[in-house]
Amino acid sequence: MEKVTPRTLSGFMELLPERQVLFDKMVEALRASYALYGFTPLDTPLIESSEVLLAKGGGETEKQIYRFTKGDSDLSLRFDLTVPLAKYVALHGNDLTFPFRRYQIGKVYRGERAQRGRFREFYQADIDVIGDGTLDIINEAEIPSIIYRCFDTLGLKRFVIRVNNRKVLNGLFELLGVGGKAGDVMRTIDKLDKLGREKVLGLLENDVGVPEDVARRIVDIITCQDTGADPIEKLGEYRGRNAAFDLGLEELATVTKYMSAFGVPETHFTVDLTIARGLDYYTGTVYETAMLDHPEIGSICSGGRYDNLAGYYTDRKLPGVGISIGLTRLFFVLEDQGYLNGALLTAPADVLILPMTEDRAPAIALATMMRQEGLRVQVYSENKKFKAKVSYADKLKIPFAVFLGEDEISQDLVTVKDMATGAQTTASAAMVTAAVKAKISGLREGAPVKEPQK
Amino acid sequence: MEKVTPRTLSGFMELLPERQVLFDKMVEALRASYALYGFTPLDTPLIESSEVLLAKGGGETEKQIYRFTKGDSDLSLRFDLTVPLAKYVALHGNDLTFPFRRYQIGKVYRGERAQRGRFREFYQADIDVIGDGTLDIINEAEIPSIIYRCFDTLGLKRFVIRVNNRKVLNGLFELLGVGGKAGDVMRTIDKLDKLGREKVLGLLENDVGVPEDVARRIVDIITCQDTGADPIEKLGEYRGRNAAFDLGLEELATVTKYMSAFGVPETHFTVDLTIARGLDYYTGTVYETAMLDHPEIGSICSGGRYDNLAGYYTDRKLPGVGISIGLTRLFFVLEDQGYLNGALLTAPADVLILPMTEDRAPAIALATMMRQEGLRVQVYSENKKFKAKVSYADKLKIPFAVFLGEDEISQDLVTVKDMATGAQTTASAAMVTAAVKAKISGLREGAPVKEPQK
Incomplete structure (x- = not known):
C-alpha cells in the first residue's frame, strides 16, 4: 500500500x-x-x-x-x-x-x-x-x-x-x-x-x-x-x-x-x-x-x-x-519553565496484574474485584517474557505490579510489588487491595503545577 | 445598531x-x-x-x-x-x-x-x-x-x-x-x-x-x-x-x-x-x-x-x-424516552447566600469558608426584593438558601432553608456547613440515566 x-x-x-x-x-x-x-x-x-x-x-x-x-x-x-x-x-x-x-x-x-x-x-x-x-x-x-x-x-x-x-x-x-x-x-x-x-x-x-x-x-x-x-x-x-x-x-x-x-x-x-x-x-x-x-x-x-x-x-x-x-x-x-509537577501520578493504571498461569480467569477475577474498589487495573495480556511484562509497568510508571502464579492461586494469595521501592509482599487479595488503595490515594494528591524551589 | x-x-x-x-x-x-x-x-x-x-x-x-x-x-x-x-x-x-x-x-x-x-x-x-x-x-x-x-x-x-x-x-x-x-x-x-x-x-x-x-x-x-x-x-x-x-x-x-x-x-x-x-x-x-x-x-x-x-x-x-x-x-x-434522571442535582451551586445587610463582607466571608469545605456557593449579589432572591434559588434548583441578616451576624449564627422541604434552621456557620455537606453528598449520588419503572 x-x-x-x-x-x-x-x-x-x-x-x-x-x-x-x-x-x-x-x-x-x-x-x-x-x-x-x-x-x-x-x-x-x-x-x-x-x-x-x-x-x-x-x-x-x-x-x-x-x-x-x-x-x-x-x-x-x-x-x-x-x-x-x-x-x-x-x-x-x-x-x-x-x-x-x-x-x-x-x-x-x-x-x-x-x-x-x-x-x-x-x-x-x-x-x-x-x-x-x-x-x-x-x-x-x-x-x-x-x-x-x-x-x-x-x-x-x-x-x-x-x-x-x-x-x-x-x-x-x-x-x-x-x-x-x-x-x-x-x-x-x-x-x-x-x-x-x-x-x-x-x-x-x-x-x-x-x-x-x-x-x-x-x-x-x-x-x-x-x-x-x-x-x-x-x-x-x-x-x-x-x-x-x-x-x-x-x-x-x-x-x-x-x-x-x-x-x-x-x-x-x-x-x-x-x-x-x-x-x-x-x-x-x-x-x-x-x-x-x-x-x-x-x-x-x-x-x-x-x-x-x-x-x-x-x-x-x-x-x-x-x-x-x-x-x-x-x-x-x-x-x-519546568513548572509541571513531574511527581504526579500520570500512569494509565494504578495496578498491573501479571497472570502467570495459562488460565487467566483468576487474574481477571482479581482485576474485577480491585476495580470494584475503585482502583484502575490493567491485566497484562500479552505472551511475553516475565522481564518484558515488568518493564511494561516500569515504562508506563504504573506504581504497583501484582503477580498471580500457581502458588499464589493455590494458597489464595497474591504477590504485589511496589515499583518505586521494589518491595514485594504476599498477602490476601483483600489486604493487598486495601494497602494499594491507601498508597494510591496519597499518590493521587498534588497539583499539576509545582514551582521550582529557589 | x-x-x-x-x-x-x-x-x-x-x-x-x-x-x-x-x-x-x-x-x-x-x-x-x-x-x-x-x-x-x-x-x-x-x-x-x-x-x-x-x-x-x-x-x-x-x-x-x-x-x-x-x-x-x-x-x-x-x-x-x-x-x-x-x-x-x-x-x-x-x-x-x-x-x-x-x-x-x-x-x-x-x-x-x-x-x-x-x-x-x-x-x-x-x-x-x-x-x-x-x-x-x-x-x-x-x-x-x-x-x-x-x-x-x-x-x-x-x-x-x-x-x-x-x-x-x-x-x-x-x-x-x-x-x-x-x-x-x-x-x-x-x-x-x-x-x-x-x-x-x-x-x-x-x-x-x-x-x-x-x-x-x-x-x-x-x-x-x-x-x-x-x-x-x-x-x-x-x-x-x-x-x-x-x-x-x-x-x-x-x-x-x-x-x-x-x-x-x-x-x-x-x-x-x-x-x-x-x-x-x-x-x-x-x-x-x-x-x-x-x-x-x-x-x-x-x-x-x-x-x-x-x-x-x-x-x-x-x-x-x-x-x-x-x-x-x-x-x-x-x-x-424519558430515561434521563431528573432527580439528579443539576444546580450550578449547592448553596445560595442571601446577604441582608449593606456590608456584604460577612456573607462573602461565609461563602469563602463554605467553599473551603468543598461546597459550591454563590453569593446573591443583586439589589432585588427578598422574594426575587429566593425565587432565584428556586428557579436554578439550588438546594439550600442561607440568610444572613443583622440578627444572625450579631449572634454569630446563620439561617439555612432547605429549598425542597421548606424547613428553616438557625445555627452556627460550622454546624450549618456540616449539615449541608452531608445532605449534598447524598444529592450528588445517582447516575445520569434512570430507567422508567414499568
Whole structure:
C-alpha cells in the first residue's frame, strides 16, 4: 500500500500520554475552581454561521478566522468563547435565570502565523457573569478571588492579580482636559512596561498632543504605587470633579475592600493604575495576572467588566464581567519553565496484574474485584517474557505490579510489588487491595503545577 | 445598531444548563469507566491535513467531510476518532508503550443531511487497545466487560451485549462453498432483523446466487440461538474443516469463557451469529449493544477487532480492538424516552447566600469558608426584593438558601432553608456547613440515566 506520511498540523497541540494527563489535570483544577463559585458548565458548537459569528465585525481577528463554505452555508470556526456566549444568551435568554454564571473550557481557532508559543488551535477557559439590565459591583469584586482560587488550585503560588478600573482612567483623562484623546492616551500608557517612563512621556507630548504638565501628572498618578503610595488614596485627591471618575474610584475601593473577605491574601492582589486592557469593550474593573518570577510572559489571566454583551444580536441590555485563561499557552509556558509537577501520578493504571498461569480467569477475577474498589487495573495480556511484562509497568510508571502464579492461586494469595521501592509482599487479595488503595490515594494528591524551589 | 438574528446551526447540539450538566455527567461516567480499565486519555486536533485524514479514502464518508482551504493548506475536520488515532500511533509510535490503551471523548463532524436524531457535530466516546505486531485474544474478551461497566455506571440496566466473530462467519461461508460470495452473503444476512428469515433466504438464493440448501443451512446456523441452541456447541459440528473457522470458534469460546471472571452477568451477554458489523475492517470479535426495551434504536455501542490500524501510514503492523459510543445520539435517544434522571442535582451551586445587610463582607466571608469545605456557593449579589432572591434559588434548583441578616451576624449564627422541604434552621456557620455537606453528598449520588419503572 502506498503510504501517506503521518503528521500533525503546525500550531496544533498534540500531547504524549503523560503530558496529556497533566494537561487534563489542569483542566480539572479549573473546572473544580469555577464550580465552587456557582458557575454552570456550557458547551457550544465549534462551528457557527459566519453571519452570526462575525456580526460584531472582526478587525484584526477577522483575517485569522477559519471560514469556509459547506453546501450553501458560510461557516466559521469560533475564535473565542465570548461571541458564542453572546449568541447563546441572546438566543436562549428567556430560558436562562439571571445573573447567568457560566464557565466554558474549549478549543478556539485562529489562523495566526505559527511560531513558538503561538497556537492555531488552543484551549480557552472562560467564566462570565451576565446580568439582565444591571449587575452589582460585588460580581467585579468576586473575580480576583476566583482567579486566586484557580491558580492556587493549579499549584501556582507566586503570582499577583492586578486590578484597575476603566472609569477611573477615562474620568481622570477627562478631568485633566484630555478626555477627547482618551483612546490614544490609553494606548500609550499601556506601553509603560515596555518603553519606560521617559519614552512614554515623550510619546504623550509629541504624538498624542498632551501638554507636558498633564502628561507628567498622568504618568505620576498611574505609577504612584511604584513610590509606595496607596493608589486609592492618591486618586482621592481628584474626587468631586468628574462623575465617571468618582464612580470608578468608588468601584475600585469596593473591589479592594472585599478582598480579604473573599480570601485573597494581600500579597496576591494589587491596584495597578497602568493596567488598561483593550480599548472599547471594557467599562469598569479590569484584571491582569502576572507570574512574579516571569513577568516577561505577560498576563496569564485577564478580563474585565463590560456593559453590553450582545448588542449586535439583541436590544436586551446584558452587562457582564468575565475572565479568560489561555490554557494551551499557559501549559507550554509552565512546561518550558519546568513548572509541571513531574511527581504526579500520570500512569494509565494504578495496578498491573501479571497472570502467570495459562488460565487467566483468576487474574481477571482479581482485576474485577480491585476495580470494584475503585482502583484502575490493567491485566497484562500479552505472551511475553516475565522481564518484558515488568518493564511494561516500569515504562508506563504504573506504581504497583501484582503477580498471580500457581502458588499464589493455590494458597489464595497474591504477590504485589511496589515499583518505586521494589518491595514485594504476599498477602490476601483483600489486604493487598486495601494497602494499594491507601498508597494510591496519597499518590493521587498534588497539583499539576509545582514551582521550582529557589 | 443593526441586529443579526442569533441562531445555532441545524444539526449542532447546544444544551440549556440543566441538560448540559446531565450530558457532562454522562461524559464523566464514561471517563471514569474507561479509566478503571487502564486507558489513558487522548486529545487530538479537530483539524487535520486532508491528505492525512483522507489517506484511507473515504467512500460514503468522504462526501460528508467538512473540507476547506486556509492559505495554502487543504484541511479537513475529523469525521471519527479512529483515523486520528491511527495517525497518532503511526506518528508517535516510538514514544508509546504497547499494548497502547487510549480513550478519547470528543467531537467529530459529518455534513449529513440534518434530520431528527442526526447530528453534524457530535461526540464519540472511543476506546482502543493497539498491539505492536500481535495482540492477545484476552483484549477481545475484556471489551464486553468495559461496555457493561460503562452502561451500568451510566445507569442503564436493561441492555444486552451481542458478540460474534468474523473469522467464524467467513470460515463458515468458505466451508459451505460460498466463500467467494462472503461479502454479499454478509450484507444480506445483516438484514435478517429488518426483513425476516424468508425474505433473506430469497435474496441469498436469487440475488447472491447461494444454492437453496446452503442458504437455508447458513440461516439455520446463525439463528440457532433463537431455537434455544447454544451457538458455540452448534458451530462445533463444523469444526476441523476450515482453519479460519476453527480459530474463530476458539476465539469466540475464549471470549465467552472469561465473561463471568470479568463480572459480566449472563443476562447481559450473548453470542449472536447474525451480528456482522461493517465489511472489511473487522477481522475477529465484533460487538453490538442493544437496549432491551428499545430494539428499534439499534446498537448503542459497537466495535470489534481489526488487524491493521494504520496500514496507510506505516508498515508497522498494528492490530487492535476498539469500541465507540455515539454519545450525542445516545443522549437524545435517552432523553426522548424519558430515561434521563431528573432527580439528579443539576444546580450550578449547592448553596445560595442571601446577604441582608449593606456590608456584604460577612456573607462573602461565609461563602469563602463554605467553599473551603468543598461546597459550591454563590453569593446573591443583586439589589432585588427578598422574594426575587429566593425565587432565584428556586428557579436554578439550588438546594439550600442561607440568610444572613443583622440578627444572625450579631449572634454569630446563620439561617439555612432547605429549598425542597421548606424547613428553616438557625445555627452556627460550622454546624450549618456540616449539615449541608452531608445532605449534598447524598444529592450528588445517582447516575445520569434512570430507567422508567414499568
